[in-house]
Amino acid sequence: MTFLNEIVAEFPDAISFAPGAPYEPFFADITVGPLLDTFVEARRAAGLSEDEVRRHLFQYGPSRGIINDLVAAALRVDEAIDVPPDAIVMTVGCQEALFLTLRVLHPPGASLAVTDPSYVGVLAAADSLDIAVHPVPDDGTGPDLAALRRASERERAAGRRLRALYVSPDFANPTGNRLTLAARQRLLATASALDLILIEDNPYAFTAASDDRLPSLKALDRDGRVVHTGTFAKVAVPGARVGYVVADQWVERRPGPPVRLAAMIAAAKNAVTLNTSPLAQALIGGLLLRHGGSIAALGAPKAARLRDNRDVLLDRLAHHFGEPDQPGAGVRWWAPEGGYFVQVELPVEADDALLRYSAEAFGVLWTPMRGFHLGPGGERRIRLSCSALEHEEIVEGAARLADFVDAL
Template structure:
């Protein structure tokens, strides 16, 4: 087939307006920079370490899952084959294992039917937003800075978002209350709020127990639903794990968004949403919100990959549905990496040097990320120079602010590096910071 060379181009203005929104460019730009500078040490990606992954494990996980179906559930070989090779239940096939794991690991006790297994957590966000936001005035409150996955999904669906600045202790419940009331007074309908209560991406902040309980009270008093995203809660560096919002939820206000990308296997692309809220129709018919999400999923991805679910299911069977215990090695690794990163920042930027440069950073108690405040514009041009001239990558924080901000802040992720790479990476970062702080004429 030949194509006419004079075929008219599509006008970008005729495509959906989200395609010109910078939030949709953020991830692609970062991936492109990483690809162009493969030798640079990268503090940019928030992906898990690969040290424990072995190709041979995939077959073992599949065997563990099929063995569970045959021996524990008494399934025939034919039934197992259909289960894995055909289209399956729209809401997922490992929902019972996920529900058992949530009970063991988080104290979240919900019926398996309230769990919708999704193609990554990103689909869980899309399904949830599409179902909950029905009116033009419906608005999503987001902690700012905010993970671009949720703000990008809202943009694709033409859902208005309203940023609520977070504090040193993470999302501020009273700030959410104030924002909800102001929106309501302006004729908007604050519908839900989105938070990452543990070691948030991008800021690394966490909410203490009192703040979590207050947030739930605010949600009840202001009639808000809570979208809780919890990919990093296992990875505690200091102190002990705190209960999830869903574990504290007594009014079914919390929709718990989860993923196995960080705790099991990112390549499986398996996430989930716990949607145990009751829905009442005009005719009085009652259902779970999970069932309503299933209708939307049937028109998007139809099913989450049965093979991907089976691999995750096998991993859950192997650990007795106690994924936190199975992650003991990863928890220690990330805690060690974060401690190394904080130590190297201190070593390369002692107090006198920090004061001279106007440099500071936070000290998260776990997770993958921390934020450095710098005395220059930490924009895409600076990132390009950092990669090309100094061989080190990071993420501009301005990408995570929907209303402007973060121009002098950068995010460092330590999850995918070794301790030696962190040491060398911070050394390179220190040279870059000194150069930028000195201005265009500074030493390179």
């Protein structure tokens, strides 16, 4: 990621399919003062005094957060995830949500399974916590459940425990894959049989059309198997750095009564960031209130733009390289149903040196996929992100990519 940031800065005139960043013109409508006023007015209407509202915004806040009630209500309406506010912890982006969840769920001797390829952030978090990671192949239809069972059996035979599986069921980073409803149900059943927690990372589900939404794993969970993480980076403002984790499971503790897993995550947060910025939370709270308390409504215009961008990119890839998922073609590519990302397989290895050549000679940037893989499989694949570009940039960038491929 450091290399990608450096090369994007080094070639500012290149068309960049590299970053998974939101479309910046959406920020033009973000006015911080009025949004904070909206949040403050709602808190006053709920009965808080002037001093209490001021304290909420400007003092150290509770580790759990100050907009948990708004997030719980939105998840109930938008996702059919029905949990109380105290089952939610507001975090510094989804990255902290993942880090804290891994920290709490993985005592010494417990290991983590991840879909392979996987989001680099969860791999980095596991590495920093010294958690052993087991890759579970994903061929586009979901994690290989037989491989997951074998990993669990190996850990048990060695006197250890496979504690959780990280999975992104909707338009995953980097592949763009989405699990079918049947695949979600099979995964939940397997998690129950293996006594696994599923860590659901779902930042891209909002990009589906309203008539094409699938229930999240958490919405389908009837056995307390799913810890759900989310972020307002994609649907709102990444600079606010506000995410959340839904952890409503009850955990037995001796001595003392059972506590929610969220309480343990909040306690761990005390050792990391104490609390998520109340001002940043209030900004997000104001945005939610302006959109009827709905995350889906907040994300709808962004999702429509993303679908348009994806359609333009897929059309251009088909124009230059033929139909998607054609084995044996010089360039093979896959058409996702939503999200930010499209994966393309080149006829040669896609390493950092090739990326630099692409930037210098053809003025187009992309992301090598090898960094997302724990095992082999990503050597010749690249990730294209269309989220932050104008349509004409996508058209020109695809043409430059085709020229680059012709020169290989």
